[in-house]
Amino acid sequence: MRVLVSDKIAKEGIDILKSELKVDVRTDLTPDQLREIIKDYDALVVRSQTKVTKDLIECSNLKVIGRAGVGVDNIDVEAATLKGILVVNAPEGNTIAACEHTFALMFAVARKIPQAVSSLKSGRWERNKFTGVQLSGKTLGVIGLGRIGKEVAKRASSLGMNVVGYDPYIARENVENLNIKLTDLDEVLRTSDFITFHVPLTKATRRMIGEEQFKIMKDGVYIINCARGGIIDEKALYDALVSGKVAGCALDVFEKEPPEDNPLLSLDNVIATPHLGASTAEAQIVVAEEVAKDIIRALKGEIVKNPVNMVSVRPEEYSFILPYIRLAEKMGCLYTQLKNGRIQEVEMIYGGRLANMDVKLVTTAGIKGLLSNILQVPANLINAPIIARDRGIKITEKKIKEDEDAPGTVTMRVTTDKEVGTISGCVFEKDSPRITGIDDYKIDLIPEGYVLITNHKDKPGIVGKVGTILGKNDINIASMQLGRKSYRGDALMALSVDEEIPESVLKEIKAIEDLKDAVFVKL
Numbered sequence: 001m002r003v004l005v006s007d008k009i010a011k012e013g014i015d016i017l018k019s020e021l022k023v024d025v026r027t028d029l030t031p032d033q034l035r036e037i038i039k040d041y042d043a044l045v046v047r048s049q050t051k052v053t054k055d056l057i058e059c060s061n062l063k064v065i066g067r068a069g070v071g072v073d074n075i076d077v078e079a080a081t082l083k084g085i086l087v088v089n090a091p092e093g094n095t096i097a098a099c100e101h102t103f104a105l106m107f108a109v110a111r112k113i114p115q116a117v118s119s120l121k122s123g124r125w126e127r128n129k130f131t132g133v134q135l136s137g138k139t140l141g142v143i144g145l146g147r148i149g150k151e152v153a154k155r156a157s158s159l160g161m162n163v164v165g166y167d168p169y170i171a172r173e174n175v176e177n178l179n180i181k182l183t184d185l186d187e188v189l190r191t192s193d194f195i196t197f198h199v200p201l202t203k204a205t206r207r208m209i210g211e212e213q214f215k216i217m218k219d220g221v222y223i224i225n226c227a228r229g230g231i232i233d234e235k236a237l238y239d240a241l242v243s244g245k246v247a248g249c250a251l252d253v254f255e256k257e258p259p260e261d262n263p264l265l266s267l268d269n270v271i272a273t274p275h276l277g278a279s280t281a282e283a284q285i286v287v288a289e290e291v292a293k294d295i296i297r298a299l300k301g302e303i304v305k306n307p308v309n310m311v312s313v314r315p316e317e318y319s320f321i322l323p324y325i326r327l328a329e330k331m332g333c334l335y336t337q338l339k340n341g342r343i344q345e346v347e348m349i350y351g352g353r354l355a356n357m358d359v360k361l362v363t364t365a366g367i368k369g370l371l372s373n374i375l376q377v378p379a380n381l382i383n384a385p386i387i388a389r390d391r392g393i394k395i396t397e398k399k400i401k402e403d404e405d406a407p408g409t410v411t412m413r414v415t416t417d418k419e420v421g422t423i424s425g426c427v428f429e430k431d432s433p434r435i436t437g438i439d440d441y442k443i444d445l446i447p448e449g450y451v452l453i454t455n456h457k458d459k460p461g462i463v464g465k466v467g468t469i470l471g472k473n474d475i476n477i478a479s480m481q482l483g484r485k486s487y488r489g490d491a492l493m494a495l496s497v498d499e500e501i502p503e504s505v506l507k508e509i510k511a512i513e514d515l516k517d518a519v520f521v522k523l
């Protein structure tokens with residue numbers, strides 16, 4: 001497995017990658033050179049510099065893309081997802097670094113520190129020119145109250161600032177003990193003396209602050225952007241700075257980086273840093289280590305800690321859920337080999353301990369299994385939900401909260417244009433998944449290897465005849481499971497065999513009188 005690291009990350013992360021993989025560090029590549037070599041790599045690690053475009057993704061054979069940091073706006077996550085490429089990031093490692101940089105910028109812009117330093121170093125002593133404003137007693141507007149926004153709010157309160165915040169996606173309880181007034185965007189803009197941004201760059205946040213929003217703000221407001229260029233319309237910001245509406249602005253990020261001849265940099269009341277929010281020794285080590293570990297996990301097929309485009313499991317539930325992920329995939333895989341019809345709806349029903357857990361990844365694994373035998377390029381845990389959606393398959397989850405101390409149970413109920421079928425399963429002991437039911441038949445099948453499944457009449461002789469045909473063809477039976485609806489009624493047999501059953505032998509089995517159907521499946 002080969003990993004390309006195309007932006008500079010800490011040595012600690014490289015060392016982790018090198019302990020298990022072949023690693024090339026090439027931080028000097030042009031987009032064309034990157035495109036040229038990307039097909040040779042299984043994983044790509046970037047920071048914010050490399051643009052991982054749709055075009056690059058499509059000509060790659062990548063299995064995972066790692067972002068040593070939070071923002072993934074330089075990665076076309078949708079294109080990666082469609083191609084089944086996992087994207088991971090390292091969202092926690094640089095929270096404090098970005099928060100502290102926000103304050104470094106806030107103090108610096110309020111007290112005109114960079115301008116004063118520059119003046120002093122050029123031989124001047126201009127004490128009156130650099131009178132600033134104090135933070136204490138002022139209102140700070142925090143836009144985006146995720147990891148960084150909350151840390152900023154906490155520290156602002158301890159500086160004696162009043163904090164108002166806007167984040168329509170967080171629960172009020174989430175900021176309850178933070179001394180923040182959570183309100184709408186207009187009120188934050190109208191009441192704040194300082195406004196700081198901590199939202200990701202998305203379709204909704206791109207240019208969320210423009211001419212209209214500046215009009216609402218207080219005269220003499222200060223703006224700090226340590227999140228992403230593009231959130232604030234740079235032309236509108238320039239005009240607001242020139243008119244004096246905005247007294248000062250501190251930018252760590254720009255719509256185009258490096259900003260080159262960005263007019264904002266020509267203004268005296270703008271201070272700026274070259275995207276340094278995450279640039280502390282401590283943060284860089286943590287994000288590099290985190291992303292390296294997830295790259296290795298992903299390439300080993302293990303569950304990663306920080307997936308961006310795949311549902312995750314709670315860390316404390318990981319070891320319990322893992323065998324159910326394997327089970328659900330086998331259930332889906334069994335279903336499509338056993339049944340016909342266009343799949344319209346899949347309901348995943350969870351019982352026992354699973355009913356209290358976050359089981360989205362188990363559901364996704366079931367869908368992956370269902371799609372595994374019918375597509376040219378197999379689905380995986382990343383693209384299975386999108387493929388299902390595009391094929392018009394409705395997916396639902398139901399949790400039956402009765403016997404919550406019992407081991408978890410999973411039932412996959414599939415509605416096609418022909419019938420409704422179910423496959424049920426359970427994990428009896430750790431790591432021992434079993435199929436416990438097919439439609440109304442109870443069985444106990446280890447979902448592995450080759451299995452012959454017959455539907456026949458419950459009467460003496462049929463099992464023997466199947467065994468004789470298999471024996472005659474030197475096919476060894478490993479185990480046998482029988483389930484029936486009623487005495488001498490319909491029955492189902494699941495025979496695990498050690499060899500593949502050729503079509504000709506299957507035809508012979510199907511010809512047995514009172515045997516309605518026989519299907520050979522590979523699990």
Ligand SMILES: NC(=O)C1=CN([C@@H]2O[C@H](COP(=O)(O)OP(=O)(O)OC[C@H]3O[C@@H](n4cnc5c(N)ncnc54)[C@H](O)[C@@H]3O)[C@@H](O)[C@H]2O)C=CC1
Pocket residue numbers: 069070071072091094095098143144145146147148149166167168169170198199200201202204205226227228252253275276277278279
């Ligand atoms: N300058 C730098 O070096 C760094 C910049 N960043 C930037 O900071 C951003 C925030 O990072 P975290 O706090 O770790 O992310 P986070 O995901 O924990 O928080 C983002 C918050 O923004 C909120 N949000 C999303 N859309 C919104 C909208 N339309 N209006 C209001 N709120 C909205 C979300 O609900 C969430 O609470 C990152 O996405 C990244 O772009 C992060 C680290 C370093």
Ligand SMILES: O=C(O)CCC(=O)C(=O)O
Pocket residue numbers: 047048068069070071072094275277278279
């Ligand atoms: O990698 C960097 O230095 C940028 C950090 C950043 O912007 C992020 O983590 O979103």
